[in-house]
Amino acid sequence: MTAIVQERYADRLVSAFMLGEAAVPAPGRGEVLVRVDAAGVDRGVWHLATGKPYAIRLASGFSRPRSHVPGLDVAGTVAAVGEGVAELAVGDAVFGTGAGTYAEYAIAKAGMLARRPAGLDAATAAALPVSGCTAKQAVADVARVVPGERVLVIGASGGVGSFAVQLAVAAGADVTGVASGAKRDFVLALGARDVIDYRTEEIDARGGRYDVVLDIAGNRPLAVLRRALAPRGRLVIVGGEEGGPLTGGLDRQLRAQLLAPFVGQRMGGMFGRTNRTDLAALAAAVGEGSLRPAVTRTYRLAEAGAALDDLAAGRVSGKAVILVDEG
Structure with missing residues (x-):
């Protein structure tokens, strides 16, 4: 699959994020494989990708990122389900938080995904989770x-x-x-x-x-x-x-x-935690019109590093989203 691949920490992620190839991950027990349409841009990804503050490296890897494909927020379609997953099925439109979402496919725990209502487009949904x-x-x-x-x-x-x-x-x-x-x-x-x-x-x-x-x-x-x-x-x-x-x-x-x-x-x-109950409540609020995800910028997958650099520099108001299905 096409994915953003990161081999080293860097302050400027445009120089550390490379568009390349990665193996399609297989869902484990309680997990779902998502075909990614859009992925969110947030400070959590920036911290994991830069390794700053240094305390975060206890989870992300000391000398280089343990996960070579970055990304957390995701909106897409279920492509496969792992053992023990009964609440989601192949073909379901979903959104939530996963791992390695700056790619064509990503893994997510089933409990951190919710079904995406028909009126909620992928870019808006990807801005919601974290x-x-x-x-x-x-x-x-x-x-x-x-x-x-x-x-x-x-x-x-x-x-x-x-x-x-x-x-x-x-x-x-x-x-x-x-x-x-x-x-x-x-x-x-x-x-x-x-x-x-x-x-x-x-x-x-x-x-x-x-x-x-x-x-x-x-x-x-x-x-x-x-x-x-x-x-x-x-x-x-x-x-x-x-x-x-x-x-x-x-x-x-x-x-x-x-x-x-x-x-x-x-x-x-x-610190916030993504869960299905809150995701569903947020989607309902968007549907009712009381909440409007302020997506002000979109990027192609190849521009993921620039998106995070723009975020860190304060050049993004509201939310930015990466449109994965547009390459």
Whole structure:
């Protein structure tokens, strides 16, 4: 099969991702082989492909990537099922998270896939899994946003942030986004009431205290985040962006969790996990019109390295998708 093949870590992935050939994987027990139509572009793939922060190499391989075909989000058609899979069948249109999705075929655990509704196209579906599930879990499960609350989303123009803004608005919250001034209109179009340009003012400069702060960008000190938070507010640090080369932003999550028992504010961190229930809920929200995956750029498979470089450089608003079936 045609696939993106990576043999080494690199900061610029356009130089490390090569379009080549790889063996079609065989599904094991509980797994599904997916014929890939589209694959998502997200920071998780970037971390695995660059090996940064270095702590991630405990899972991805110390000196070079253990998996030579990158990619996580997937939308396509079931081509084969492994032993013990009863809920999916060959020919089913699916979307979710797999392994090595920057290729014509990819393996995924059956529990991390959902059937793709007829009205949900492959490119839109491929944008949903990692970023959409992470945002849903942050807004609904961890922060538990309720109507009337004031919510601040830091990193509102990114993949997870663009979903988080919409989901918080749909929950009845008054949402302010934090993004560059150039992306102000994009964030407002997602439903945010206001946008703070992080290049010209700090997140607490307007004196408001937020019931919920979702920090997705990972570039604010814990003290600044707490100043923007109401005395009984909830801070959710999503993922582990920024920070040092060894552990990235994970130290902020740890410090927030250690401090939380001694203050009135509830603070902690989270990482999203793809699951069928959340995938189905996201697809339903798209069908109802309350959620719109903001796919602003598409790339060919051969351009996967450039797609991730663009993402890391901040040149992508919302979500980017790789159209595998277009080569």
